[in-house]
Structures are given as structure tokens and as C-alpha cells.
Amino acid sequence: MTDIKEKAVAARDLFLQEYQGILCTNSVEMPGYPFGSVVPYCLNNEGMPLILISNIAQHTKNIKQDSKVSLFATEGTPDDMQTVGRITFIGDAKILSEDRIDWMNRYYEYFPQSRDYHKTHDFYFYTIELKRVRFIGGFGQIYWIEKEDFITPNPFSFEQEQHMVQHMNTDHMDAIRHYCDLHSILLNDDEKVVMTGIDSEGFHLRINKRIYRIKFQQSVSNSQEVRAAIVAMAREK
Numbered sequence: 001m002t003d004i005k006e007k008a009v010a011a012r013d014l015f016l017q018e019y020q021g022i023l024c025t026n027s028v029e030m031p032g033y034p035f036g037s038v039v040p041y042c043l044n045n046e047g048m049p050l051i052l053i054s055n056i057a058q059h060t061k062n063i064k065q066d067s068k069v070s071l072f073a074t075e076g077t078p079d080d081m082q083t084v085g086r087i088t089f090i091g092d093a094k095i096l097s098e099d100r101i102d103w104m105n106r107y108y109e110y111f112p113q114s115r116d117y118h119k120t121h122d123f124y125f126y127t128i129e130l131k132r133v134r135f136i137g138g139f140g141q142i143y144w145i146e147k148e149d150f151i152t153p154n155p156f157s158f159e160q161e162q163h164m165v166q167h168m169n170t171d172h173m174d175a176i177r178h179y180c181d182l183h184s185i186l187l188n189d190d191e192k193v194v195m196t197g198i199d200s201e202g203f204h205l206r207i208n209k210r211i212y213r214i215k216f217q218q219s220v221s222n223s224q225e226v227r228a229a230i231v232a233m234a235r236e237k
Contacts, residue, residue: 011145016204020073022037024069024071025062028065039071042110045106045157048091050126054123055124069093072087087136093126109162110211130147133145133147133150164223179234
């Protein structure tokens with residue numbers, strides 16, 4: 001694997017590890033100045049971030065005038081921001097077609113509290129189509145990453161993904177809780193943990209409103225490989 005490919009994997013890992021970022025838009029009220037706001041996000045099955053924003057929000061008004069945006073995410077909440085990874089996902093924000101129910105439902109799996117926002121509070125889904133990524137892996141580790149190196153589509157349709165996720169949540173809760181132990185994810189006995197999504201490189205868990213990422217040791221491309229990966233992980237001690 002070339003160096004830039006390795007950096008692309010590290011950048012994508014960080015982007016998948018986080019689930020909220022700073023959306024930067026070009027200000028309508030203050031022309032020429034950037035405007036930042038916090039948004040949750042998850043990825044659609046094309047590997048692009050999906051956000052749900054209100055028509056009355058300033059960032060939406062900005063997007064309607066100029067679709068060029070960036071989504072900035074950083075690794076955790078460190079004492080020294082310059083020592084950890086961060087990524088700037090630069091692209092064009094586009095409103096999501098109402099027939100992409102699969103992408104909407106994937107977002108709701110991650111953020112169930114937002115279900116029906118777009119009906120009751122004038123919220124609409126947008127995707128951000130990537131142009132280029134700026135990745136900083138730590139102090140002095142600075143890279144531009146091109147779209148073709150960064151984007152990895154999810155090999156599973158929403159229906160396939162949900163079949164696997166629901167099976168895990170219904171029949172293998174002990175294994176899911178074991179994954180939390182393996183990855184030092186703190187979980188009280190009375191807290192519910194839910195698997196929310198699976199892709200080629202790992203899966204996400206939701207505990208209350210917090211999202212956690214667990215990566216597979218090797219990439220997968222079909223349900224049999226997913227099963228093998230999660231069974232192997234369940235056997236770890």
C-alpha cells in the first residue's frame with residue numbers, strides 16, 4: 001500500500017470514527033466570510049456524508065446561495081488539538097431527493113431522535129459530494145487526499161445492512177456488549193447498546209445518543225465475510 005493510500009485509510013477511519021463535525025459555509029449575511037456550525041453526520045452507501053438541516057438555519061440559507069462547503073471533524077476531545085488527527089471534507093452540498101428513503105432511514109438508525117424532523121420542523125437531507133480531503137494525522141503530518149483515494153462505497157444495500165444489524169441486535173446482544181469490553185467502550189449494565197450500521201471496514205454502535213466505531217481487522221465485501229469477522233471478534237478475550 002502506498003503512503004497516500006495509507007493516509008487515505010487513516011483519514012477515512014477518523015471520519016467514520018466521528019459522527020459530528022463543523023459545517024463551514026460561505027456567509028450570506030457577511031459576504032466573503034466563512035460561517036461554521038455543528039452538525040451530526042453519517043455516510044450514505046456511496047461513502048458521502050449525509051446531514052439533516054433546517055431551512056431556517058443560517059447554514060442552509062448559505063448553502064442555497066453557494067453550495068461549496070467543508071465538513072471538519074477532529075479526533076475526540078484532546079487537551080492539545082494540534083497533536084491529534086483532523087479532517088476537512090471539501091465538497092458540494094446537494095439536497096437529497098425525496099425518493100432516497102434508504103439513505104434517510106440509515107441516518108435515522110444513527111440519530112433516531114431526528115426522525116420526522118424534515119416533516120415537523122422544515123428539515124431536509126443534504127449530501128456533500130467530495131472534491132478533495134485535507135487530512136492532518138498529527139503535528140507535521142499534513143496531506144491532500146483525492147476523491148478516488150478517499151471514497152470507499154458501502155458494498156451493502158440498506159436492506160442487506162439492516163438484515164445483518166437487526167440479526168445482531170435481536171440474537172447476539174451478548175456479543176455486542178463483549179465488543180464494547182474489547183474496545184474499552186464504557187457501558188453500564190442498564191444501558192442499551194444498539195448496532196446501527198455495517199460497512200466494508202467496520203460497524204457502528206449507539207449507546208444513548210453517542211456513536212462508537214469498531215473496525216474490522218480486514219475489509220469485508222459480503223455477508224459471509226461479515227459473519228466471519230464478527231464471530232472472530234466475539235471469540236477474542
